[in-house]
Amino acid sequence: MKEELFASGRNIPNIDPTLNIWHWQIPSYLFLGGLAAGILFFAGVFTIMGKEEQMSATVKKAPLVAPFALILGLFLLFLDLKHKLWFWQLYTTIRLESPMGWGAWVLMIMTPISMVWSASYLTELIPGWDWKFKFLKTFESWVIRNRVLIAWPMVIYAVILGIYTGILLSAFNARPLWNTSILGPLFLVSGMSTGAAVILLVSKNHEERKIIGRIDLLLIVVELFFITHLFMGDKAGSEAQINAVNLFLGGSFTAPFFAFVVILGLLFPAILEIMELRGFKVPIAVPAILILLGGFIFRFLIVEAGQITRYLY
Amino acid sequence: MRYAMAIDTRKCVGCSDCVVACQTENDVPNGFCRDWVKEVVDGTYPNVSIELRSERCNHCANSPCVRCCPTGASHFEEGGIVLVEHNKCIGCGACIESCPYEARYSHPDGYVDKCTFCIHRVRQGNDPACVSVCPTRCMYFGDLEDPNSKLVNVLKNRKFKSLAPEAGTQPQIFYLL
Numbered sequence: 001m002k003e004e005l006f007a008s009g010r011n012i013p014n015i016d017p018t019l020n021i022w023h024w025q026i027p028s029y030l031f032l033g034g035l036a037a038g039i040l041f042f043a044g045v046f047t048i049m050g051k052e053e054q055m056s057a058t059v060k061k062a063p064l065v066a067p068f069a070l071i072l073g074l075f076l077l078f079l080d081l082k083h084k085l086w087f088w089q090l091y092t093t094i095r096l097e098s099p100m101g102w103g104a105w106v107l108m109i110m111t112p113i114s115m116v117w118s119a120s121y122l123t124e125l126i127p128g129w130d131w132k133f134k135f136l137k138t139f140e141s142w143v144i145r146n147r148v149l150i151a152w153p154m155v156i157y158a159v160i161l162g163i164y165t166g167i168l169l170s171a172f173n174a175r176p177l178w179n180t181s182i183l184g185p186l187f188l189v190s191g192m193s194t195g196a197a198v199i200l201l202v203s204k205n206h207e208e209r210k211i212i213g214r215i216d217l218l219l220i221v222v223e224l225f226f227i228t229h230l231f232m233g234d235k236a237g238s239e240a241q242i243n244a245v246n247l248f249l250g251g252s253f254t255a256p257f258f259a260f261v262v263i264l265g266l267l268f269p270a271i272l273e274i275m276e277l278r279g280f281k282v283p284i285a286v287p288a289i290l291i292l293l294g295g296f297i298f299r300f301l302i303v304e305a306g307q308i309t310r311y312l313y
Numbered sequence: 314m315r316y317a318m319a320i321d322t323r324k325c326v327g328c329s330d331c332v333v334a335c336q337t338e339n340d341v342p343n344g345f346c347r348d349w350v351k352e353v354v355d356g357t358y359p360n361v362s363i364e365l366r367s368e369r370c371n372h373c374a375n376s377p378c379v380r381c382c383p384t385g386a387s388h389f390e391e392g393g394i395v396l397v398e399h400n401k402c403i404g405c406g407a408c409i410e411s412c413p414y415e416a417r418y419s420h421p422d423g424y425v426d427k428c429t430f431c432i433h434r435v436r437q438g439n440d441p442a443c444v445s446v447c448p449t450r451c452m453y454f455g456d457l458e459d460p461n462s463k464l465v466n467v468l469k470n471r472k473f474k475s476l477a478p479e480a481g482t483q484p485q486i487f488y489l490l
Contacts, residue, residue, distance in 0.1 A: 002354070003354045003355075004351060004352070004353050004354075005351070005352040006349060006350070006351060006352070021410065021419060080405065081403050081404045081405055082403075082404025082423045082424070082425075083402050083422075083423035083424050084403075084404070084423070086400065086403045086404075087403050089386075090383055090384060093383065093384045093385050095382070095384070097380045097381070098380065098382055098383045098407070100381065100383040100405060100407045101382075101383035171381060172381070172411050173411070173482075174410065174411050174413035174480065238479070307410070310415075311413040311479070311480050313476045313477040
């Protein structure tokens with residue numbers, strides 16, 4: 001038996017409550033960032049493929065959500081800061097070693113791109129929309145002419161943004177649950193899946209929903225594989241990693257993780273989507289909303305659980 | 314120059330004087346601390362062993378906190394001392410998450426705070442506050458590159474360990490066994 005006590009006046013059972021520094025803001029931001037990355041990725045890809053008209057909700061309507069998600073996400077990041085008035089120093093330094101540093105820069109590039117992209121479709125989507133100023137109209141027509149040119153960096157940055165939401169956590173060697181390179185791809189795939197769910201909610205075109213539904217199904221399968229992979233890798237790891245993954249395999253996070261993320265957030269919507277593709281009448285909002293909830297709870301649990309895990313000494 | 318510390322776990326009685334000295338010297342806000350004493354009990358009665366460790370920032374040579382800081386507020390000073398520049402810190406918490414030793418905390422004023430090896434005392438040629446008050450004299454502070462220092466001498470003659478060296482941080486606090 002090994003027991004650790006704090007002999008001095010630091011009332012902490014291993015981790016001081018003040019050291020569990022990240023709360024609801026961070027997982028919410030990771031969710032919004034991944035969701036925006038997913039939406040913009042699909043919008044860019046289908047534009048490059050020249051399918052703006054067949055996939056009109058993907059390319060035109062759903063991206064309207066992205067700038068709001070990113071701005072809300074940035075606001076949540078700001079809320080998380082404890083020394084708020086000094087936040088601007090994120091943008092006076094370039095530190096490539098710091099994932100948070102380059103993540104802040106990626107957001108700084110992605111947010112304006114998402115704004116320009118959605119703004120360029122406002123005239124088409126909203127009848128009677130008028131930009132009023134001539135330079136705005138000139139800019140709009142330039143964007144409309146160069147959509148494919150904008151789509152390329154948008155797709156690339158969407159992938160970086162989606163992966164970054166995982167790397168932000170996986171770069172912390174001190175938290176064994178996070179410290180695995182599969183977390184980046186896992187968060188990317190999960191983010192794309194939540195993005196696809198938003199498109200499913202927005203789209204009214206049956207053919208488009210079928211295509212996005214199929215893609216989403218594939219993403220869910222890949223995500224389940226990555227989750228298994230994460231657990232297997234940790235199970236075969238050091239004692240610190242085994243303790244970390246046991247939180248999800250018998251420990252206190254098992255029930256919420258398997259109930260809300262694996263079953264309600266992944267398996268159940270996958271079954272509903274298969275039924276929909278087979279011709280059964282399923283209201284598409286049900287799997288889409290479940291995927292969104294599952295994605296949110298997934299990030300919440302990973303962030304919370306990761307902060308409990310630690311090196312043993 | 315490479316500042317480091319050796320702490321004798323066999324001499325330490327766990328009185329927490331080092332903790333109080335640090336809080337007083339560095340004006341640490343109420344309810345927080347930059348160093349703390351851990352008591353590790355191993356085994357079951359009557360076969361028990363006990364280890365007392367006064368812990369603090371390890372001033373790692375390969376510091377994850379310095380690496381992950383997005384603004385460069387966490388940085389190295391002379392002798393490898395890891396410091397936080399308060400006016401550069403945005404309080405994002407990345408360094409707190411990155412530290413395997415849980416040595417950092419969020420100061421009520423917003424910035425992140427931790428042990429400084431009492432750099433203000435060291436620059437004047439004094440020992441850090443915790444070392445200077447220790448009633449059992451179980452702590453040794455000094456320069457690892459100075460072959461005549463007491464620190465190098467005690468590390469030469471005793472067995473010692475550092476905490477979680479497998480984290481790859483190259484911690485600079487050594488516990489004499």
